[in-house]
Amino acid sequence: MRVLLITPENRFIRAFRRGQLNNFAQLTMAYLAGFVRSPHRVRLVDEYTQSVNLDAPCDLVGITCNTPNAGHVYRMADGFRKRGRLVVLGGPHPTLLPDEASHHADALVVGEAEETWPRLLDDVAHGRLAPRYQASGPPALLGLPHPRRVLMADRGLLAHTVIATRGCPHRCTYCNLRQLYDPLLRFRPVDEVAAEIRAMPSPIFAFWDDQLFAHPDYAHRLFDALAGLRRQWAAMVTLSSTRDESLLAAAARAGCVCLFVGLESFSTRSLALANKSFNIVESYAECVARLHARGIAVQAGIVFGFDDDDAGCFTRTLDEATRLGLDGATVSLLTPLPRTPLFEQLERAGRLLTRDWSYFNGKTAVALQPARMSPESLWNGYMWFRRRFYSPDCIRERLHRSRVRTLQSCVLNWGYARALDNPVPGWPVPGGRRDAVLDWAVVRG
Ligand code: B12
Numbered sequence: 001m002r003v004l005l006i007t008p009e010n011r012f013i014r015a016f017r018r019g020q021l022n023n024f025a026q027l028t029m030a031y032l033a034g035f036v037r038s039p040h041r042v043r044l045v046d047e048y049t050q051s052v053n054l055d056a057p058c059d060l061v062g063i064t065c066n067t068p069n070a071g072h073v074y075r076m077a078d079g080f081r082k083r084g085r086l087v088v089l090g091g092p093h094p095t096l097l098p099d100e101a102s103h104h105a106d107a108l109v110v111g112e113a114e115e116t117w118p119r120l121l122d123d124v125a126h127g128r129l130a131p132r133y134q135a136s137g138p139p140a141l142l143g144l145p146h147p148r149r150v151l152m153a154d155r156g157l158l159a160h161t162v163i164a165t166r167g168c169p170h171r172c173t174y175c176n177l178r179q180l181y182d183p184l185l186r187f188r189p190v191d192e193v194a195a196e197i198r199a200m201p202s203p204i205f206a207f208w209d210d211q212l213f214a215h216p217d218y219a220h221r222l223f224d225a226l227a228g229l230r231r232q233w234a235a236m237v238t239l240s241s242t243r244d245e246s247l248l249a250a251a252a253r254a255g256c257v258c259l260f261v262g263l264e265s266f267s268t269r270s271l272a273l274a275n276k277s278f279n280i281v282e283s284y285a286e287c288v289a290r291l292h293a294r295g296i297a298v299q300a301g302i303v304f305g306f307d308d309d310d311a312g313c314f315t316r317t318l319d320e321a322t323r324l325g326l327d328g329a330t331v332s333l334l335t336p337l338p339r340t341p342l343f344e345q346l347e348r349a350g351r352l353l354t355r356d357w358s359y360f361n362g363k364t365a366v367a368l369q370p371a372r373m374s375p376e377s378l379w380n381g382y383m384w385f386r387r388r389f390y391s392p393d394c395i396r397e398r399l400h401r402s403r404v405r406t407l408q409s410c411v412l413n414w415g416y417a418r419a420l421d422n423p424v425p426g427w428p429v430p431g432g433r434r435d436a437v438l439d440w441a442v443v444r445g
């Protein structure tokens with residue numbers, strides 16, 4: 001059996017991400033390829049750098065699908081099915097809205113796939129594919145196959161990502177994690193993670209865990225195992241977990257050079273509304289300074305569009321972010337992803353501007369009616385912030401304050417500044433124009 005696994009990326013997300021430069025590769029499909037055993041054969045296509053050929057010879061097509069890519073993926077899946085290929089969809093969006101996704105697939109994998117994906121492959125080989133596969137409980141993360149990174153399109157130094165844990169103990173109202181994964185926080189054995197990292201040739205890599213510091217004991221053991229490997233790595237953590245000095249010291253010894261920290265907002269009320277009061281605004285400066293003191297650069301997550309945000313929030317955030325000496329920021333628009341508490345609240349209040357999922361990407365469109373400003377003001381403020389934050393003056397001032405890994409930060413900031421040039425619509429334009437562009441992207445693929 002020939003299996004084709006696709007990492008999709010619609011034209012808008014691709015243009016946005018490629019502009020940034022500093023994009024580590026997605027792991028999911030290389031990981032699922034690790035489960036495809038001989039005599040079956042597997043090929044990967046990643047739309048970040050490659051085109052999808054709907055006529056590619058294969059027996060089974062697997063596509064991972066997040067919400068903003070859903071329309072794009074559905075059109076691609078329909079194209080494959082018209083040509084007689086079996087299509088299986090999995091990932092966030094089919095897990096959240098399986099009934100919708102089922103119209104575009106021969107089978108769905110709902111939720112985590114460590115048990116169901118091997119079963120599905122076996123069923124296809126025996127001609128008995130079921131319409132839906134769903135794990136009965138949280139899969140144990142033991143003895144997992146290594147992702148087949150050699151099959152990935154060449155991504156150079158950015159090819160190497162790894163996952164050690166699954167889940168997050170928090171419940172932010174805009175986050176989909178609770179709806180996607182079993183709530184049980186799980187960990188891969190440290191020696192298995194270390195062996196996988198040792199086998200990766202690159203001197204740098206990223207952990208794709210949602211919250212690498214979620215369990216301090218586990219994190220300590222992991223960092224001890226990495227300490228001798230002489231690799232440099234980045235990871236995502238919550239701000240509150242960076243208060244643990246010994247954990248930070250162990251992370252730095254193990255090669256941590258950058259942490260993505262979800263600050264999200266400088267408004268205590270916005271954080272409370274997002275169920276994120278574990279972020280304490282008054283502690284931001286101290287936490288950032290603590291990371292800098294360990295030689296760890298801080299890439300902050302910043303989100304605009306919370307109900308406490310008014311037209312003044314953009315300048316206030318710029319002042320604070322500059323004062324902190326943030327090394328970089330991933331700036332997003334608050335987006336009500338399906339089935340989150342935020343989505344349900346806004347839907348009840350009639351504040352969803354669209355149900356076209358392609359607009360739910362948090363970068364190129366405003367999908368909600370803000371409480372204290374117009375969608376246009378939110379869009380303009382978000383773009384203003386990004387332009388100012390990534391202006392040469394602001395970059396110079398922030399990096400001067402930080403003084404940590406300046407060269408690395410200059411490259412990252414330059415990448416984010418480049419991404420500003422993407423011509424994207426600012427808020428939903430009802431009607432066909434943008435759909436037509438997305439259609440064009442699929443047809444071209
Ligand atoms: C790393 C990461 C990124 C990375 C890489 C993306 C990636 N998918 O690898 C980057 C930074 C690029 C990124 C970007 C974005 N991300 Co992101 N990301 C993640 C994160 C933290 C981990 C993903 C991961 O690698 N998991 C490990 C792999 C092994 O697991 P998995 O992907 O969950 O897959 C499992 C199952 O779902 C299943 N499965 C998945 N797909 C398929 C397909 C088939 C055929 C089968 C059989 C099974 C299957 O099998 C796997 C094993 O169980 C997740 C949160 C999370 N934990 O899922 C968010 C997450 C996927 N991202 C999310 C979002 C919103 C985005 C962005 C839109 C954000 C933005 N505004 O820019 C962009 C979209 C980029 C794009 N290319 O489309 C949301 C998606 C929600 C949704 N409703 O779709 C998530 C869930 C975060 C959240 N907390 O809500 N992201």
Ligand code: SF4
Nearest residue numbers: 168170171172175210
């Ligand atoms: S801390 Fe991050 S991963 Fe955890 S629930 Fe909140 S947004 Fe999601």
